[in-house]
Amino acid sequence: MYLKNELVHFCHKVYEKEFVAATDGNLSVRLPDGTFLITSSGISKGEVTVEDIIHTDRHGNTRATNKKISTEFKMHLEIYRARPEINAVVHCHPVHATAFASSNRSLNRAVLPEAVLGLGRIALCEYATPSTRALAESLQHSIDYANVFLLRNHGAVTVGTSLREAYNRMEKLEHTAKVLWLTESLGGAIEISKDKLEELYSVAAATYGMEIHPKNRL
Ligand SMILES: [Zn+2]
Structure with missing residues (x-):
């Protein structure tokens, strides 16, 4: 099945990019008939x-x-239950993103235009024990709009209408976390002004037809 191969491809990518260690992480897609493909547990x-x-x-x-x-x-x-338009979840x-999550440091800063548009408002979720119902519940406060979730003392979750979109968000998230981390050692990033941020949202809508959910705006 084509989607199985796509899932394997992106599993290999998250490992190559060092977004996971050892047997960490899990990826899934929703199929048109409402069933799912998901990685098995305990495998690199x-x-x-x-x-x-x-x-x-x-x-x-x-x-x-x-x-x-x-x-x-x-x-x-x-996530699938709350978001009918979402067809893929990458955890x-x-x-770097996990370091921000574990320090309770927000990545919601208007520094990189691509991240502002592509990631939206990043949800910072309270700590919950992995594999429990509480972890699923820790996403609740922003599950209806967020595309990116930072899990305190744990990691990150990204979602997308396709697996590629969910994966790209994970890559963009880690890139953003790396840049923001480095800017700290250079005296801190300079944020985009409110005016320029508004201009960015208008250009995205006019040029790419990208309507950002109001709750996803910084
Ligand atoms: Zn995990």
């Missing part, structure tokens, strides 16, 4: 093959596999 994303991609319904009933479904399936489901532990 760098070594995932199509056999490690599990086809499941929303109750976790899997098809013809002895592999165990990712323990974060609950969190993925919660990783990228070093």
